[in-house]
Amino acid sequence: MGQAFFVTGTDTEIGKTTIAAGLLRAARQRGLSTAAAKPVASGCERTAAGLRNEDALALLGECSLPLRYEQVNPIAFEPPIAPHLAAREAGVALTVEALAEPVRAVLALGADFTLVEGAGGWRVPLAGSASLSDLPIALGLPVILVVGVRLGCINHALLSAEAIRRDGLELAGWVANLVDPQTSRLEDNLATLGERLPAPCLGHVPRLPGADAGAVAACLDLAALLP
Template sequence: MSYACFVTGTDTEIGKTTIAAGLLQAARQLGLSTAAAKPVASGCRQTALGLRNDDALALLAQCSLPLDYIEVNPMAFEPPIAPHLAAREAGVVLDVAGLLPPVRALLGKGAEFSVVEGAGGWRVPLAGGETLADLAMALGLPVILVVGVRLGCINHALLSAEAILADGLPLAGWVANLVEPQTARLADNLSTLEEHLPAPCLGCVPFLADTSAASVAQYLHLQQLLSR
């Protein structure tokens, strides 16, 4: 058995990587081999080994296959700005043609559970009028939507789900990630999301002091995803 998915979010800074790492940890707890890709990342830091991104490193830490950093994050940029702007400043053409081969190579390594994590939301621009949604479509992967639960999240979630489905990809599920310690009418908001999103909820992750993959994994229902 092998399963691969594309993880996107309703916005930036809503915990996509936290949830993606949690999914990988949950898969490992089920005895599955794991691999992950963060095809493009900005906000990287210079190290003795080159540019490194904390989100990509968090995913790499949950990969059971022996992977090099560049296999997980083939396109890394230092400025903490939109990836297409960072790539333009670096003189790099950031497009699907460049991102697709390394991601396909990673997926071809045969992990039983693989995650490809986008950057920001569904329509993050690339070069030439393309977006990261075009990469997801080229890969043909089912999508998991991370909903950063805060004021405005219902609209963001419904619009994101609508766009994913309009692009012809299945919405495999969504995860509610509480990004604020206090959320007004939380139960009502979650109920509304469950009523309107055309996919199962794969978990509700509370606001956590410890956002390690192991802590997050306990709130995720990975078997519900795999059984589908």
């Protein structure tokens, strides 16, 4: 059975997909088979084939197994708003089980390295009182935290890590994604994150033009994730 992880972030728009695609590419470069899922995505575009999400397509492009788009992104919404609001407008019940079932199907394919990417941060709402964090809990997945490095990121990262561990899940690793390269005292901030986050750092990713998965993969080290 391969390794599988849930990828979350300290906020929205901090490069979760960029890092996830880089992790998948790094796994492929090690000769591992790869699969991915982004079970819910909003901000999708209408195409002749149906709604398509840019992030889900990026993940699909790094899957070595022959997955269909609908397997990677089973629930897609057009409005670029919070998924629970988009689901409410579309009359869709966005429950944990509705997300877990298609993800289990991807996990059952048995890729050596599988990533399940969330939407936004750890406590993104679903239907009723559920949160997206209930999905990795239901699946028992260890978590990779993408830290969008900018002013305030230390607090966001530590609170996210605290919530992940309080929910009974393993924080398997974290990645520093330098979304604001002008961050004051950058090295000091990175050092503080390294000292206080209770998991290995998988890499520091600078601001890259185009955010090519190969360039991101070159900044990452999967050793701490693999047996």
